Amino acid sequence: MDDQKRTKILGGGLTLVILIFLLRSKVDSWLNGPIRALQTEVATAEKSAVTLEADAIQLKVAQRNLEDWQVISLPPDVDIAQRLYREWVQALAEDCGFSRIEVVPASKSTQKEYSTVAVEVRRAETDLQGLTRFLYLFDQADLLHRISSLTIDSPSPKGNPRLAISFTAEGMSADGAEDQLELLARTSLMTAVKEMDTSITATPSEFFPSGEPLEEFEPFLVRIDRELMRVEAVTTTGWQVARGAEGTQAASHEADAIIELFPVAWDRREKTQEQYAAFVKASPFVIPSAPKTYTPRITGVSEKSIKPGEAVKFTAKADGLDPELGTPQFALSDAAVGMTIDAASGEFLWMPLPQLAPGDYTATILMTQEKNTEVKVESELKITIKQPNAAPKITLDKSAIVVLGRQFTATAAALDDDATDTLKFSLGSGSPEGLTVDQKTGQLKWTPPTTFTPGKYDVEVKVTDSSAESVSASATIALDVQDDFAA
Numbered sequence: 001m002d003d004q005k006r007t008k009i010l011g012g013g014l015t016l017v018i019l020i021f022l023l024r025s026k027v028d029s030w031l032n033g034p035i036r037a038l039q040t041e042v043a044t045a046e047k048s049a050v051t052l053e054a055d056a057i058q059l060k061v062a063q064r065n066l067e068d069w070q071v072i073s074l075p076p077d078v079d080i081a082q083r084l085y086r087e088w089v090q091a092l093a094e095d096c097g098f099s100r101i102e103v104v105p106a107s108k109s110t111q112k113e114y115s116t117v118a119v120e121v122r123r124a125e126t127d128l129q130g131l132t133r134f135l136y137l138f139d140q141a142d143l144l145h146r147i148s149s150l151t152i153d154s155p156s157p158k159g160n161p162r163l164a165i166s167f168t169a170e171g172m173s174a175d176g177a178e179d180q181l182e183l184l185a186r187t188s189l190m191t192a193v194k195e196m197d198t199s200i201t202a203t204p205s206e207f208f209p210s211g212e213p214l215e216e217f218e219p220f221l222v223r224i225d226r227e228l229m230r231v232e233a234v235t236t237t238g239w240q241v242a243r244g245a246e247g248t249q250a251a252s253h254e255a256d257a258i259i260e261l262f263p264v265a266w267d268r269r270e271k272t273q274e275q276y277a278a279f280v281k282a283s284p285f286v287i288p289s290a291p292k293t294y295t296p297r298i299t300g301v302s303e304k305s306i307k308p309g310e311a312v313k314f315t316a317k318a319d320g321l322d323p324e325l326g327t328p329q330f331a332l333s334d335a336a337v338g339m340t341i342d343a344a345s346g347e348f349l350w351m352p353l354p355q356l357a358p359g360d361y362t363a364t365i366l367m368t369q370e371k372n373t374e375v376k377v378e379s380e381l382k383i384t385i386k387q388p389n390a391a392p393k394i395t396l397d398k399s400a401i402v403v404l405g406r407q408f409t410a411t412a413a414a415l416d417d418d419a420t421d422t423l424k425f426s427l428g429s430g431s432p433e434g435l436t437v438d439q440k441t442g443q444l445k446w447t448p449p450t451t452f453t454p455g456k457y458d459v460e461v462k463v464t465d466s467s468a469e470s471v472s473a474s475a476t477i478a479l480d481v482q483d484d485f486a487a
Contacts, residue, residue: 073144073177074117078108082117084183085145085171089119092137095226095248097130098165106168115173118148123164131163133247136273142263143183144172155292185261189224193253200229201238202259209234221245221262224253228262247273294322298367298379300346305384305468309354312383316346316365326370335363336383350383358385389471392416392423394463396475403484405450412442412475414463421465428460428474432481437461444477454481 074081082105090103106118126134131152138147146169153164185207193200204210209217219232222241228248233240243250300317318328330346332339339350339361348365360382367377396412414423425442427435435446444461457479464472 074171074173074183075180076115076173076175076177077179078110078115078117078173080181081115081171081173082108082119085117085169086119088183089121089169091223092141093121093124093126093134095223095228096126096134096137098124098126098134100125113175116170117173118168118170120166120168122166123153124166125162126165127160127162129160131165132273136271137246137262138169140262140264140268140271142265144174146170184263187259189253189255189257189259192255193224193257195243195250195252198243199238199240200259207261221264223260223262224257225251227251227253295320296322296367296369296375296377298365298377301365301379301381303382303384305386306352307388307469308356308358308385309352312348312350312352314348316341316348316367316379318346318367321369325372329368329370329373331366331368333364333366333378336361339363341365348381352385356385358387360384387417389465389467389469390417391471391473392421392463392465394461394473394475396461396477398476399478399480402446402448402479402481404448404452404454404481405484407445407447408479409446410444410477412437412444412461412463414442414473416465418465418467421467424464424466426462426464428462431459432457432479435459448481450484452481454483456480 074085086103086105090101093101093103101121101124103119103121106120107116108118109116135147138145148168148170150167151165153166155161185205187203187205187208190201190203202208217233219230222229222231226248227243227250228245229241229243230245231239231241297319298316299319300315304312306312316330321328327344328346329343330341331343332341336350336352338352339348341348346367350361352361362383363381365379365381367379368375392414393416394412394414397410400408400410402408412425414425416423424439425437426439427437432446432448432452434448435444437444442461442463444459458476459479460474460476462472462474464470
């Protein structure tokens with residue numbers, strides 16, 4: 001076969017292969033196209049069915065959650081809801097040892113699907129233990145509520161100080177919640193309960209289990225006054241209870257006392273107060289008060305003047321101390337013989353001998369704290385022993401003539417051994433009317449009227465010093481009152 005003929009045969013075969021391939025593609029598209037379209041539609045439908053099933057499940061979950069929320073919801077009336085919620089928060093805070101507690105209404109909001117009410121507590125007082133218990137029980141309660149803001153003011157980062165607590169609590173009422181006059185289920189005690197009793201009798205109520213046998217009994221908490229009890233069994237004869245639950249104290253309760261359910265959320269039953277204690281101690285929202293500046297000083301010490309042999313007794317007191325550094329300790333330095341001070345109480349005592357010479361006697365009172373003995377606070381003390389106070393000496397003319405209608409003057413002079421004393425002059429009793437003496441200068445002055453009866457009059461002039469135990473001296477001048485013969 002020559003090359004030309006072979007080429008023709010190969011070309012014809014290639015053409016036939018191409019035609020067969022093209023024809024096969026058209027036949028495949030014509031036969032399989034509808035099948036593939038149906039497969040795509042089936043896959044899309046299956047995907048939509050899965051989505052619808054998931055949506056249906058999600059809808060059922062949402063409906064179930066809504067039903068659950070309606071059960072633990074606040075009443076739909078916002079005014080009733082706020083009042084009941086405020087009373088519940090107040091009672092819980094008091095149960096946890098809060099003092100100066102006052103819960104006041106705050107905001108109210110009504111939406112289409114729900115409504116919210118808020119209450120505020122401003123600067124109530126408690127300690128870390130009380131705050132821990134409150135946060136624990138608040139979170140345990142199966143209610144639609146939360147604490148939206150909380151401020152804790154601490155006077156000291158050490159120890160267990162009293163804290164000032166301010167917070168806002170918000171409760172919610174879901175759409176469709178039932179009207180109710182009480183926030184939580186209630187009944188009452190039929191008989192009084194003593195502190196040691198472990199069985200109580202409650203008034204039958206539809207909200208609490210009866211004594212009928214139950215397939216599965218779940219313990220629950222109730223509150224009577226300020227005590228929480230865990231009901232561990234319900235029989236025809238009463239409730240078997242564990243007293244003083246959740247850190248409360250077992251106490252006696254009168255008949256007819258209110259029993260209130262304390263519902264615990266199912267997802268919080270495994271939590272403990274210890275977890276909340278750790279949270280409180282490490283809480284990032286605690287705002288410590290500004291560091292307090294302590295300026296220790298000694299009070300109750302002052303200069304004193306005494307008579308020879310007079311005892312001196314007083315108590316030095318510590319002020320402005322940092323309580324974390326312990327109690328104060330007192331001591332004396334450079335003290336006169338016989339001076340003592342009690343190290344714990346600060347009571348100072350000195351009984352000088354009567355023959356001790358007059359003069360100034362000093363000492364330095366020292367104060368330290370048991371955990372900071374290197375820092376000493378000092379206060380200087382000076383006690384002056386004075387000589388017995390001697391009376392001042394007064395000099396005055398023994399007699400003088402006074403003429404009716406004319407001014408009469410005379411001056412009394414006085415001296416005192418103590419230059420620091422101030423002298424004061426005065427007239428004795430029975431002095432003639434109108435006669436005066438200057439308290440500072442001792443000058444006598446008098447202008448007797450012409451109607452005054454002439455005669456002899458003795459006038460006493462006294463001078464008194466200003467010491468604590470003042471003494472006086474006096475002198476007498478005889479006045480001869482005569483008519484004015486020259487007139």
